[in-house]
Amino acid sequence: MTQIATPSPRVRRLLPETATYITLSIAAFVSVFPFLWMLISSTNTSIDIIKGKTSFGAAFSTNVVNFFTQVDVPLVFWNSAKVSILTTLLTIAVSSLAGYGFEMFRSKMRDRLYALVLLTLMVPFAALMIPLFMMMGRAGLINTHIGILLPTIASAFIIFYFRQSTKAFPTELRDAAKVDGLKEWQIFLYIYVPVMRSTFAAAFVIIFMTSWNNYLWPLIVLQSNETKTITLVVSSLASAYYPDFGVVMIGTILATLPTLLVFFIMQRQFVAGMLGSVK
């Protein structure tokens, strides 16, 4: 008579763990692979990339030199950085105040107004593009960086995010501050901002990334080589009849680096911010 082997408790504990690790490894591979592919490709010639070469090559320095001769790198990065940083700071300033206001001040119209703000999330940008472009044209803001950032700084999503986070902000703090004679702007600046700093940090990461990677609107607004941002430059490189994919990869890596840096530097605050500033 054969005995049916029952797994030892150790094996029984290990099995689900192994399964978890395998699943996670596959998921990690899927998300990391494009970056790995990008890195590998940046070291190969265009022809090798088309052939699907999967090992590192020796063309990295050639690709870098070609990229730097074809693209005015400092100018393009300055343009992108200028737009992204200004957009981020202005969006945070406007939208955090709006989120704070929506939560703190009670009025009859508050929730209707708020619903209206949220409703704008449902309108796709493509539908707004032409009217916005006409407005920018009349205002003389075409081909300017301020034309890119103006329509984005009152972000319904960021307002929503700040209002949701503000719900956790203890009203007692505000009441106490009022008793101590602080004005509303002082409460916002000296109490709300420090308490909510991880919310601010998370907002910074989200807005910076969106703005840095923004493509369609800058494409419509910008008209000259001198104002172009990195996303437009990479797109232009990649659309040649015979694109030099090695150069395109260098462009893609350089375009990805700032968002990666911002994310890694602020990762801890970002995660904390997504979980809520006030425990």
Place this chain on the structure above:
Amino acid sequence: MDNRTILSRFAAAAFAGASFFATTAAFAGEVTIWCWDPNFNVAIMKEAGERYTAKHPETTFNIVDFAKADVEQKLQTALSSGTTDALPDIVLIEDYGAQKYLQSFPGAFAEMSGTVDYSGFAPYKVQLMTVDGKVYGMPFDSGVTGFYYRKDYLEQAGFKPADVQDITWDRFIEIGKQVEEKTGKKMMGLDITDAGFTRILMQSAGQWYFDAEGNLSIENNTALKAALETQQKILQAGVYKPSSGWSDWVGSFTSGDVATVTTGVWITGTVKAQADQSGKWGVAPIPSLGIEGATHASNLGGSSWYVLESSAEKAEAIAFLNETYAKDIDFYQKILTERGAVGSLLAARTGEAYMKADEFFGGETVWQNFSDWLSKVPPVNYGIFTNEVDTAVTAHLPSLAQGANIDEVLKQIQSQAEGQIQ
């Protein structure tokens, strides 16, 4: 601090802010051009601009490169919104899309019929930019087709170059069978998810997805029918190497796996990039469909320059295009040599570069041949929905391999295309 200092500080800050954002202010005499591909269109336009500035120092050029889809997106947005001051002076538009822009935005592009002598250009390039008898653009690069063949493979199979001159596609298949028998090589690379080959065949017999009036013409289109039949025969005879995607297709001939390539002249650079195959290639006119109206000349791709009617530099822009692209033979030699660009000006063939024999093609004067074929490409009406119909055609190409009835396929394409156009 009194009010005045505050005010002046504010003004200074505002001024600094304004200058921080102020970027380009167009001054008189600068012609702005939008196009794609830094190594091709941009580089060629720079060359044209330098030639013009040398003679007219007061005119300068601002060439802005965007991706092709981006140029179209920007043009579409600016034209739809009527924000004409956001438009360049000259823009590059792909030939297949030209009628769409000319007819959708009447009055947006400058007529050049009075100024430019269009009789010097390949007729099909002029036709595609004509609306109601008025011509609106400056013909630029051509995708005139050629039949590139491996002399060595054909020779092994017992064929001389003379045997592939002016043949039909039926003969092509017969030759293909023998080539495969003797050399083991397939006759051509074929990607049945791409309608490019269909377009080449159809235009070679002087028809398109649209008739001269711009009406959809699929079911009764004899050239399209013959084009699909030919592809079905090629598929059934098995004389092709299946390719998936552009780079795979290019690889089919650069690797030496197939004996012939039928496509636009712009592939020449890619063919010649395989230095070890020098002397092994020849170029002949493409095979014909053998139906009424069939020729040995066709086209794939190409684009042309258009001047915006709203441009402040309109007259200057037209004068510039006319002086370089319509008259400067030497310019065409330079862009052929340096960029491999074949323009549409027929007189370019009288220049040195066009006369030159090419050792890669065994000493043939290939550019003279291409110039001959260029003048013979049948003019057709690309209409305003070429891309939409292309999608419908592409969707039905795979069914050819399964032996689908061609008339049925045409009916299905017609109904799908009608659905997409409406």
